[in-house]
Amino acid sequence: MRIAVCDDNALDREMIRDLLSAGFSGTQLSPEFTLYESGHNLVDDIQDGMWFDVVFLDIYMEDHLGIDTARRLRELEYSGEIVFLTASPDFAIDGYDVSAAGYILKPISMEKLAGVVSRVTRNLKERTYTVNQRTKVVRVPLSEILYVESSNTKCILHRADGSGYTIYKRLDGIERELNDKRFLRCHQSYLVNMDYVRQVDKQVLLTTGEVVLVRQRNQRAIRQAYLAYTTQRKRERGEPEVRPPEEK
Secondary structure, eight states: OEEEEEOSOHHHHHHHHHHHHHHTTTSSOOOEEEEESOHHHHHHHHHTTOOOSEEEEESBOSSSBHHHHHHHHHHTTOOSEEEEEESOGGGTTHHHHTTOSEEEESSOOHHHHHHHHHHHHHHHTSOEEEEEOSSOEEEEEGGGEEEEEEETTEEEEEETTSOEEEEOSOHHHHHHHHOOTTEEEEETTEEEEGGGEEEESSEEEETTSOEEEOOGGGHHHHHHHHHHHHHHHHHHHTOOOOOOOOOO
16 A cells, blocks of 8 residues: 655654554555655656555645645545645645545644544555556546456456546456456456346346347356356345246
8 A cells, every 4th residue: 555645844754654654554554655745746746647545644834735735636636545634623624625534633643543544444445446547547446347348459447437448458467457256257358347237148238238248158157157246245235045047
């Protein structure tokens, strides 16, 4: 996990890093820190394609306000967590405008960090897939990936909101990187998120109404894989199981 700490006070930056290192030591996340004395430098790096899962951002810095840096990050479509650090609660309401994950008053103690670390850790458990675009890095939650289709030497990732991203990788590689049981390789050219599947037959019908091809020679195995997945999901949610009709 990559963490940015932005504070114009060098001692505060190092103290925050040390406290965070201790705070994340009891989790499965391994933090890597980059320290910034200016929000401008942080914005420049993210604009150049650098990614951070969490940004800890001081509100009052010598040449600007951290809330302005946060707004700029959101304008750049930075979708990671933002946590504010400050000696005053004056900008607490403004934090909602940038979807801040927390607001910690200085002087900072381990006890004050504990709740925020727990919340951030919980938020990060929803895995994401990193898509490198020309001018930015996008983290797409796996839950929002509808399907991925192969087109020659590149792939197109289709998101549930209708947007799409071109990825210059082969589908085999993307499948290995996702490494998640919800994704079904139903065709040589298609990898589909089964959470969005309405029906599997000679084709895959998605909840959006879109249709995805099925590898015909593996049609039965693909249908069985989908049924096994949906059955397991129902068990996890405590829903009653409905046995499918016997195949002839």
